[in-house]
Amino acid sequence: MSDVAATHPDEPHQGGLAQRLNWLRAGVLGANDGIISVAAVVVGVAGATTATAPILASGIAALVGGALSMAVGEYVSVSSQSDSEHALIAKEREELATMPEEELDELTALYEAQGISRETARQVAIELTEKDALRAHLAAELGIDPDDVVSPWHAAFASLLAFLCGGLLPFIFVLAVPAPWKVPITFVAVLAALVLTGTISARIGGSSKRLGTLRIVLGGAVALAVTFGIGALLGTTGAV
Numbered sequence: 001m002s003d004v005a006a007t008h009p010d011e012p013h014q015g016g017l018a019q020r021l022n023w024l025r026a027g028v029l030g031a032n033d034g035i036i037s038v039a040a041v042v043v044g045v046a047g048a049t050t051a052t053a054p055i056l057a058s059g060i061a062a063l064v065g066g067a068l069s070m071a072v073g074e075y076v077s078v079s080s081q082s083d084s085e086h087a088l089i090a091k092e093r094e095e096l097a098t099m100p101e102e103e104l105d106e107l108t109a110l111y112e113a114q115g116i117s118r119e120t121a122r123q124v125a126i127e128l129t130e131k132d133a134l135r136a137h138l139a140a141e142l143g144i145d146p147d148d149v150v151s152p153w154h155a156a157f158a159s160l161l162a163f164l165c166g167g168l169l170p171f172i173f174v175l176a177v178p179a180p181w182k183v184p185i186t187f188v189a190v191l192a193a194l195v196l197t198g199t200i201s202a203r204i205g206g207s208s209k210r211l212g213t214l215r216i217v218l219g220g221a222v223a224l225a226v227t228f229g230i231g232a233l234l235g236t237t238g239a240v
Contacts, residue, residue: 030159034166040227047231067163075156
């Protein structure tokens with residue numbers, strides 16, 4: 001471990017930070033979506049009928065369709081970011097090969113703009129260029145680590161798996177609990193799970209745990225209440 005990392009163990013000085021945060025972000029968002037989306041579907045159907053077959057069919061459809069949708073959406077989104085970063089890396093590599101002196105001057109100016117004296121900035125630029133010119137320019141100009149470009153496949157897999165894990169909770173509860181208690185117990189289980197994911201999400205983002213959790217729990221509660229109300233109305237009127 002480096003001296004900096006040992007002195008500040010709570011700060012993310014290690015490499016691969018973007019990859020790890022990408023996994024965590026996609027995982028937490030996927031779990032939240034899985035919990036709320038599947039719960040809203042099965043609770044809505046349970047509000048219309050207590051028959052197992054329609055609840056089972058709608059739950060499976062919500063699980064599979066939602067997980068695939070999350071994975072595809074995350075893959076497309078992160079692919080755009082990854083393609084952009086790779087294009088910038090290729091462009092910088094080309095510029096270093098064709099105009100090294102101009103790039104050295106640019107790097108010097110960047111460090112000088114941060115408040116470093118001209119002489120020191122020049123010396124730093126020279127030393128970093130000799131060590132790894134591409135990495136130095138990417139960090140100073142673009143804030144990119146060439147070894148830390150996010151992976152769309154990792155994000156897609158994390159989203160798919162997290163959605164399935166989150167969605168299984170309300171799906172299992174609504175099928176396993178006897179008819180009179182299906183909805184209320186599933187409702188409680190979902191809110192408890194959202195408290196957990198909300199706390200984790202707030203911790204990852206460094207925001208207020210209470211506020212972050214409250215937003216997620218209230219949003220989930222509203223979604224469940226609305227879908228159950230619609231299902232109950234349809235069941236009462238005989239529309240389904």
